[in-house]
Amino acid sequence: MIEILSTAGMASVQDIGRDNYLRYGVGNAGAMDRVALIAGNILLKNQDNAAAIEVVIFPFKVRFLEDTVYALTGADANAEMDGESIPPYWVRQAKRNQVLTLSAPRSGARVYLGVAGGIDVPVVLGSRSTQLRGEFGGHQGRTLRQGDLLPVGSAQHPKSVGQANLGPGFGIGPPQISLPLGDAVGPSRTFVRVLPAAEYEYYEEESLDLFWSTDWKITSQSDRYGYRLAGNTLVPKRDMELRSHGIVPGVIQVPHNGQPIIQLRDAQPSGGYPKIGTVIEADLWRLGQARPGSFLRFVETSYEDALLASHAVRDYLNRLRRLTDLYDLCGAQI
Amino acid sequence: MDLNELQQLSTWLKASGLGCLELSRPGKTVKIYVSTDLDVEVIESSDVEVQTKAVPTRSSLIDVKTKIAGIFLPTHPMRETPFVSVGSRVQANSIVGLLKIGCIYSPVVSSAAGIVRKVKANSGDLLGYGETVLTLECECE
Numbered sequence: 001m002i003e004i005l006s007t008a009g010m011a012s013v014q015d016i017g018r019d020n021y022l023r024y025g026v027g028n029a030g031a032m033d034r035v036a037l038i039a040g041n042i043l044l045k046n047q048d049n050a051a052a053i054e055v056v057i058f059p060f061k062v063r064f065l066e067d068t069v070y071a072l073t074g075a076d077a078n079a080e081m082d083g084e085s086i087p088p089y090w091v092r093q094a095k096r097n098q099v100l101t102l103s104a105p106r107s108g109a110r111v112y113l114g115v116a117g118g119i120d121v122p123v124v125l126g127s128r129s130t131q132l133r134g135e136f137g138g139h140q141g142r143t144l145r146q147g148d149l150l151p152v153g154s155a156q157h158p159k160s161v162g163q164a165n166l167g168p169g170f171g172i173g174p175p176q177i178s179l180p181l182g183d184a185v186g187p188s189r190t191f192v193r194v195l196p197a198a199e200y201e202y203y204e205e206e207s208l209d210l211f212w213s214t215d216w217k218i219t220s221q222s223d224r225y226g227y228r229l230a231g232n233t234l235v236p237k238r239d240m241e242l243r244s245h246g247i248v249p250g251v252i253q254v255p256h257n258g259q260p261i262i263q264l265r266d267a268q269p270s271g272g273y274p275k276i277g278t279v280i281e282a283d284l285w286r287l288g289q290a291r292p293g294s295f296l297r298f299v300e301t302s303y304e305d306a307l308l309a310s311h312a313v314r315d316y317l318n319r320l321r322r323l324t325d326l327y328d329l330c331g332a333q334i
Numbered sequence: 335m336d337l338n339e340l341q342q343l344s345t346w347l348k349a350s351g352l353g354c355l356e357l358s359r360p361g362k363t364v365k366i367y368v369s370t371d372l373d374v375e376v377i378e379s380s381d382v383e384v385q386t387k388a389v390p391t392r393s394s395l396i397d398v399k400t401k402i403a404g405i406f407l408p409t410h411p412m413r414e415t416p417f418v419s420v421g422s423r424v425q426a427n428s429i430v431g432l433l434k435i436g437c438i439y440s441p442v443v444s445s446a447a448g449i450v451r452k453v454k455a456n457s458g459d460l461l462g463y464g465e466t467v468l469t470l471e472c473e474c475e
Binding site: 076084085087088089090106107168169170171172173174176177178316319320323324327 | 410411412413414425427428429432434435436437438439440441443
C-alpha cells in the first residue's frame, strides 16, 4: 500500500491507456508521457502497461506502508527520501513507512512514480488508467487526494522483499537525452513532429508558413484533455463546416478563432473542428513534458519518417530492457 | 589457507575497492566481504569459524573508488549541479557521481561520511574497476 500525504491535486493513476475503445466513444486516457511510464516499468521489471502515479502538482508526498521497490521517471522532481536526494529515471527501494517527497521540476511537467508490481487498482475496460471525464478507472475514477491508500500488485522484482541493506539504486538514460529533437535552446521550447492532416490544404499559404515557422505558446488552459495554443492566427481559404468525426490524441484542430488546440489523452473521441495536422505518436511524450507557458515548434514530417521515429522509441526502450537485465546480472544492489 | 593469508586478501580487497571475494575448492569455500560503511571485515569460511575484526577508525583521507567500469558523470544529465564538489559534506552510501555504461547510470557511492577534498575523475573519463573518483576527509572518530 501507498498512502498519499499531499493535498496537491491532479495526480492520477495511469497506465498505457485504453486504445481499443475509441470506437465506442471512450477516450484513451493513460500516461501523458508514455515513454516515461514504460521506462519506469522496465526499471521495475513490470509489464509495460503496469499503472503508476502521474504527478503534475508539487510538492507531492507519499508514504510507503510496506517495503517497496519504486521508480521515478519523467521530469526531475528533485525527489528526496529521508534527506537523501533521488535522481530522475531511477529505481530504488523504500523501507516500510519511509516518505518520498517530490518537488516542482525545473523543467518538464510530469513525474511518474511507479512501484514493483504496479498500482493495483481494478481494471476497467482493459485498463487501470483514470478516465476523468467518465469518472471510472484509476482510483475511484478521480484524481488522488490526501489519505488515499493505493494497493500495490505482487511484484516480480527479485529485490522487492526482505533485503537487509538498501543500495543506492541505479538509473537509466532519459529519453530527453537519448532521443533529442530540435535545437538545444533550453527547456522553454519543445519540438514535435507533425503530419499534415485532412484540412491542411484548406489554409492560406501564409498561415501554413506561420504554422511551421513560428512559436506556439502553450496557454494556461492546457491539461490532459488538450493544449490550447496561442500564436499567429491561422486563416482558412474559406469557412469550413464539418460534421463531427473521430479524432485521436495528437490531432491539431483549428477552431474559428484561428488558435490551434492539440487534443491529448483525455480528449473526447470525436470533434468537428478542422484538423491542420497531427503530432506523431512517437512525439506525444514530448508534449506530456511541455509545460504551460512554454513554447512549441512544429516540424513537418512524412508518414515514413513518423514510422522511423516510432522505431527509434521502441529501440530505445529495448536497449533499456536489455541493459537493465544485464546490470541486474552483475549484482546491482538497489 | 591461514589467518595471515586471509588478512592479506582482505587488505588487498579494501585497497582495490572490491566488495567481495569468493574462493572455492572441492569441499571448501572462503568468502570475504568488505563492509563499506562500518569499516569492518567479515571473513566467512566453511571450515573456519566466522570471525570479525574491527579496524580502529580515525580521521583520515579515504579514496572513493569505482566498483564497476564506465564513463564518469559528475552531474546527472537532467541536472545542472554536480552530485558533489570540493568542500561538499557527504553521508556514507550517498551518491557522489555516476558511471555511464551504455544507457545505464550506475551510482558511485561514498564509502564513508566526510568532506570532499579532491575530485580526481573528470566528466567523460572512462574509469576502470577500482579507480579513485574522489578523496574524502573521513569524519570518523
